[in-house]
Amino acid sequence: MTLKKTIGKLHLWLGLASGIIVVWLGITGCILAFEREISHATQAYRFINKTGNSYLPPTVLKDSVDKYLNGKETVSIEYLGARDAALAYYYDEEIYYQIFVNPYTGEVQKVKDMSRDFFRVITMGHYELWLGQTGRMIISIATLIFLIMMITGIILWWPKNKAAASQRFRFKWKPTTKWRRKNYDVHNVLGFYMTWVAIFLAITGLVMGFEWFSKSVYFVTSGGKTMPEHVHPLSDSTLAGSVNKQQMVNTVWMNLMKQKKSDNKVGIVFPHDNADALEGYVNHNLDSYFNADFYHYDQYTGKELPTHGVYAGKFETAPLSDKIARMNYDIHVGAVLGLPGKFLAFFASLIATSMPITGFLIWRGRKKNQKKRRPVIQQVS
Numbered sequence: 109m110t111l112k113k114t115i116g117k118l119h120l121w122l123g124l125a126s127g128i129i130v131v132w133l134g135i136t137g138c139i140l141a142f143e144r145e146i147s148h149a150t151q152a153y154r155f156i157n158k159t160g161n162s163y164l165p166p167t168v169l170k171d172s173v174d175k176y177l178n179g180k181e182t183v184s185i186e187y188l189g190a191r192d193a194a195l196a197y198y199y200d201e202e203i204y205y206q207i208f209v210n211p212y213t214g215e216v217q218k219v220k221d222m223s224r225d226f227f228r229v230i231t232m233g234h235y236e237l238w239l240g241q242t243g244r245m246i247i248s249i250a251t252l253i254f255l256i257m258m259i260t261g262i263i264l265w266w267p268k269n270k271a272a273a274s275q276r277f278r279f280k281w282k283p284t285t286k287w288r289r290k291n292y293d294v295h296n297v298l299g300f301y302m303t304w305v306a307i308f309l310a311i312t313g314l315v316m317g318f319e320w321f322s323k324s325v326y327f328v329t330s331g332g333k334t335m336p337e338h339v340h341p342l343s344d345s346t347l348a349g350s351v352n353k354q355q356m357v358n359t360v361w362m363n364l365m366k367q368k369k370s371d372n373k374v375g376i377v378f379p380h381d382n383a384d385a386l387e388g389y390v391n392h393n394l395d396s397y398f399n400a401d402f403y404h405y406d407q408y409t410g411k412e413l414p415t416h417g418v419y420a421g422k423f424e425t426a427p428l429s430d431k432i433a434r435m436n437y438d439i440h441v442g443a444v445l446g447l448p449g450k451f452l453a454f455f456a457s458l459i460a461t462s463m464p465i466t467g468f469l470i471w472r473g474r475k476k477n478q479k480k481r482r483p484v485i486q487q488v489s
Contacts, residue, residue, distance in 0.1 A: 119260040122253045123471075127464030129250035134461030136234035137309070141442060141454040143227045144395060153208050153218035156193050160212030163187060163365070165358040166376045169194060172214040173207045182207075184387075186375040187368070189394060193217055204228075235316070248317030254460075255310040258303045265296050288473045295466035298459050305456035312440035315433075322433075326418075330429035338417030340404075345383040347408035353379075356410050357386060364388045364403070373400075379407045385415075392423075396443040398435040399423050 148154060170182045173196040180203075186195040194211035198204075204222040209215065222228045237243030314321040326335040361376050367390045368374045377387035386407040391400040401422040404413045415421075418433045426434070438444040442453030 115260045115263055119257055119264060122257050122260075123464060123467045126250040126253040126257070127468060129247065130254050130464050131461050132237075133234060133247070133251070133254075133313075134457045134459075134463075136230050137457030138454055138461070139230050140227065140234060141450050141457065143441075145450075147227065151218075154193055155191055156210045156212070156217070158190060158212065159210070163194075163211045164214050166361050166378075167354040167357055168214055169196060169209055169211065170378065173209055173216060176207065176216055176219050177205070182378065183380075184375055184377040186373055187211055187365070188373055189370060192394075244317060248314060251310050251313045251317060255307065255314065258299075258307055258310065261296075261299055262303060265300050288469075291466050291469050291473075295463065295470060299463055302456050302459035302463070305452050306460050308439055309453065309456060309460075312436050315436050316440070326429050326433060329432050330427065333429065335433075336417050338419065339415055341385045341413035341415050342383050343379065343385055343406045343408055343413075348382045351408045353407055356405075356407060360386060360388055360405050360410055364390055367401075385413055395446065396438045398431075398438045398444065400434070 166185045169185050173182045173185075174180070177198055180198055180200075182196045182198055184197045186197070188194065193208040196207040196209055198207070206220045206222055206225075207216060208218040208220070210217060232238055235244065235247065237246060239246070311325070315325055316322075323335050327333065357376060357378065361374070364374050364376075369392075371392075371394050373389075373391040373394060375389045375391070377389075379386050384407065385404040388403045388405065389400050391397065393399050401424075402415075402419055403421075404415050405411065406413055418426075418430045423431065423434060435444055440453075442449035442451070445452065
């Protein structure tokens with residue numbers, strides 16, 4: 109058996125093995141590509157009528173939100189655009205709430221249980237089939253198989269010469285062309301064009317799915333370095349009770365707000381105990397996550413604390429490997445290129461959804477042809 113036939117067999121059986129999962133990932137990927145745009149168009153509580161000249165500080169918003177959390181305390185608060193509601197978050201191992209609050213008045217507009225949010229439910233299905241770690245492993249294995257299939261598909265499709273390349277890149281159907289040939293051409297040509305985008309979707313998905321894959325990508329992009337663990341700094345807890353912690357939170361927040369522009373986010377993550385650090389960040393784009401600067405402070409003195417890890421410090425000054433790691437999610441959903449990137453991710457997911465279907469039809473058609481070609485053996489009496 110030639111190398112190309114071996115690759116063809118590998119492509120076939122891997123496709124049959126992972127096809128259903130790939131279809132599911134493609135469908136849910138299409139839905140999630142425009143999550144932000146759809147949410148903003150359908151959820152009026154995300155916006156407010158501006159009723160004040162300045163934002164209320166995070167401690168005031170926290171006191172307002174905590175009344176709705178049945179004894180729990182807000183984990184973090186995020187300030188968005190001038191016409192956007194501020195976002196407060198609460199989460200633990202079982203519960204995840206998003207609370208939309210008017211940043212000028214402190215009025216709570218919506219308490220959303222994210223376990224019932226449509227896009228959150230679809231995200232968990234896309235990520236782990238609602239099966240926890242087992243589902244995540246199934247998705248990750250299927251994605252790895254899909255990545256191998258795309259590579260083998262390019263090898264199988266790649267033209268031998270210029271004449272073949274011209275024909276394959278600009279295929280035309282005659283009036284007499286049968287549907288099986290059309291299906292074959294659709295599978296190969298659309299698959300070829302889709303691969304150059306989908307291969308990034310698959311790689312970034314594997315970074316989120318497999319720790320070993322994530323570390324391997326970091327090793328390659330950093331020139332052989334090991335991915336650093338996040339070192340979370342601690343506050344000087346001996347100072348507990350000696351200062352007004354709420355005032356310190358608001359002071360840190362005001363300093364961060366000096367960096368904020370109209371299309372930026374500023375967030376405060378409250379310390380969860382007396383030794384925890386106060387966290388703050390400035391995200392320089394409302395539509396993505398990667399271009400953010402992360403800071404840690406002593407909750408009693410306000411002194412900035414050194415920390416280490418991929419998500420530490422400013423994006424602008426981070427090493428290339430850390431930048432790529434931070435960009436991973438936004439590459440996966442296309443947001444790294446703005447709206448055009450989301451369209452690319454959408455159409456790549458849409459075409460990826462069709463690949464197992466058109467591939468299965470090719471395989472079934474060949475099986476039928478093989479049956480028709482089998483010689484009939486007559487018994488001699």
